[in-house]
Amino acid sequence: MSRPAFIFLILIAASTSKEVLSADRPNVLLISIDDLNDWTGYLGGHPQAKTPNIDRLADRGTLFSNAHCQSPVCNPSRASMQTGRYPHTSGIYFLSPDLKQSPKLQNLDTLPERFAKHDYQTLAAGKIFHRQDQRFFQDYGGSMGGFGPRPETKISQPHGHPLWDWGAFPEQDEMMPDYKIAHWAVEKLNALPEDLKKPFFMGVGFYRPHVPMFAPKKWFDLFPKDQIKLPVVQAKDRDDLSDYAIALTNEKHVSPEHSWIVSAGQWEHAVQSYLASVAFADYCLGIVLDALDKSPHRDNTIIVLFSDHGFHLGEKQRWAKRTIWEDGTRVPLIVVDKRYAAGQITTKPAELLDVFPTLLELSGLPKDELQEGNSLVPLLKNPTANWDHPAISSFGKGNFAVRSEHFRYIQYLDGSEEFYDHREDPHEWKNLINKRAYTKIIKQHKAHIPLEQEDILPGNSTGHNAYKAASRFLEN
Ligand SMILES: [Ca+2]
Numbered sequence: 001m002s003r004p005a006f007i008f009l010i011l012i013a014a015s016t017s018k019e020v021l022s023a024d025r026p027n028v029l030l031i032s033i034d035d036l037n038d039w040t041g042y043l044g045g046h047p048q049a050k051t052p053n054i055d056r057l058a059d060r061g062t063l064f065s066n067a068h069c070q071s072p073v074c075n076p077s078r079a080s081m082q083t084g085r086y087p088h089t090s091g092i093y094f095l096s097p098d099l100k101q102s103p104k105l106q107n108l109d110t111l112p113e114r115f116a117k118h119d120y121q122t123l124a125a126g127k128i129f130h131r132q133d134q135r136f137f138q139d140y141g142g143s144m145g146g147f148g149p150r151p152e153t154k155i156s157q158p159h160g161h162p163l164w165d166w167g168a169f170p171e172q173d174e175m176m177p178d179y180k181i182a183h184w185a186v187e188k189l190n191a192l193p194e195d196l197k198k199p200f201f202m203g204v205g206f207y208r209p210h211v212p213m214f215a216p217k218k219w220f221d222l223f224p225k226d227q228i229k230l231p232v233v234q235a236k237d238r239d240d241l242s243d244y245a246i247a248l249t250n251e252k253h254v255s256p257e258h259s260w261i262v263s264a265g266q267w268e269h270a271v272q273s274y275l276a277s278v279a280f281a282d283y284c285l286g287i288v289l290d291a292l293d294k295s296p297h298r299d300n301t302i303i304v305l306f307s308d309h310g311f312h313l314g315e316k317q318r319w320a321k322r323t324i325w326e327d328g329t330r331v332p333l334i335v336v337d338k339r340y341a342a343g344q345i346t347t348k349p350a351e352l353l354d355v356f357p358t359l360l361e362l363s364g365l366p367k368d369e370l371q372e373g374n375s376l377v378p379l380l381k382n383p384t385a386n387w388d389h390p391a392i393s394s395f396g397k398g399n400f401a402v403r404s405e406h407f408r409y410i411q412y413l414d415g416s417e418e419f420y421d422h423r424e425d426p427h428e429w430k431n432l433i434n435k436r437a438y439t440k441i442i443k444q445h446k447a448h449i450p451l452e453q454e455d456i457l458p459g460n461s462t463g464h465n466a467y468k469a470a471s472r473f474l475e476n
């Protein structure tokens with residue numbers, strides 16, 4: 001063959017293979033549920049949780065039952081996940097500043113922007129980022145009202161932050177932003193032709209169970225108040241914590257104090273409201289999954305479901321997020337990809353940070369060596385594969401948790417430490433830091449605390465305030 005003819009054939013082959021690759025690329029459906037802890041069917045965080053749609057998604061893919069956020073509040077968790085950088089790399093540890101204010105993040109692609117660069121159509125509605133999602137998606141359908149309508153007077157907590165309330169409200173599902181977000185996704189899925197010119201990357205971000213824990217009454221009726229099981233709390237659990245740790249996790253926050261919730265007779269009602277809010281968000285998820293299943297894209301769409309952090313409902317005698325204990329960091333994480341076995345559960349530690357490199361690999365996009373997470377594809381292939389990557393979470397510079405398959409190590413800025421053995425202490429009641437039998441394994445965990453930690457970028461947030469308030473327990 002003459003040389004020009006040979007080159008011509010190569011060019012034809014190259015352009016053809018590029019087209020085939022592009023058409024063959026899987027779609028991505030990224031679903032976020034805000035502030036959802038482990039109160040789901042498979043994770044078993046609460047015995048009464050009703051999440052049939054999260055469960056059916058897990059049945060279709062791989063559930064990461066030991067997955068953790070990198071920060072137990074929305075903004076840093078989502079900024080980290082969407083850029084593939086830890087909070088201690090970006091300096092974004094708290095609810096402010098915005099990710100574009102970090103010199104380390106401002107020039108990076110976010111996850112949807114990376115997909116757009118590789119010829120994906122990107123679209124979303126609701127909350128995927130902490131705010132202003134329209135910056136990152138080609139087509140953003142809006143927040144649809146975000147945290148939703150509120151009654152004229154608060155239902156359950158007369159004082160405090162306006163978002164901190166719970167109870168049956170409003171009357172109809174149709175009035176809820178999450179319902180509208182689900183139906184936005186249905187319309188978009190129905191409008192996508194069978195023969196896509198570009199694969200899609202769709203984000204669907206639900207706002208419940210984030211406060212206000214409101215949902216229509218029928219969702220409350222699933223959990224009669226007189227039958228509510230309360231989280232188990234050990235009275236002297238906090239006696240083995242340092243003053244710094246107690247102050248960091250309990251002061252200067254907008255959530256009510258546990259003692260108030262109990263004395264006001266609101267504990268059962270608040271747990272009921274969270275369960276109802278979770279069940280409602282799960283219902284909205286089901287609306288989207290049904291539409292995908294009826295579409296021609298069912299078998300060529302990777303689905304990732306996650307929550308941005310955990311949530312306390314009385315455990316450790318506190319409420320809401322902002323802790324690096326199990327209740328604060330454990331999140332649902334499910335990856336569905338038809339090329340791997342269905343119904344798998346892996347107990348290996350996973351990080352939300354791993355989603356970015358995982359989706360690059362599953363979609364056949366170029367690997368990004370600067371990503372700080374690890375592709376989870378080896379665990380999709382083999383859920384019991386050797387896995388030497390513990391999950392790292394932080395709440396401000398100097399406050400870190402390292403979660404391995406069986407243990408959690410915590411180190412605070414005051415030098416205090418905690419160590420828990422999840423095989424015998426799932427509630428993290430018994431701090432084993434001084435137990436000689438654990439000395440070696442504690443040292444191995446401690447070695448994962450990052451040596452270099454970016455300073456906290458300035459901002460005004462509950463996290464900044466709590467971090468500052470707790471500093472009175474530091475020496476000097
Ligand atoms: Ca959140």
Ligand SMILES: [Ca+2]
Pocket residue numbers: 236237238239240241428429430431
């Ligand atoms: Ca304890």
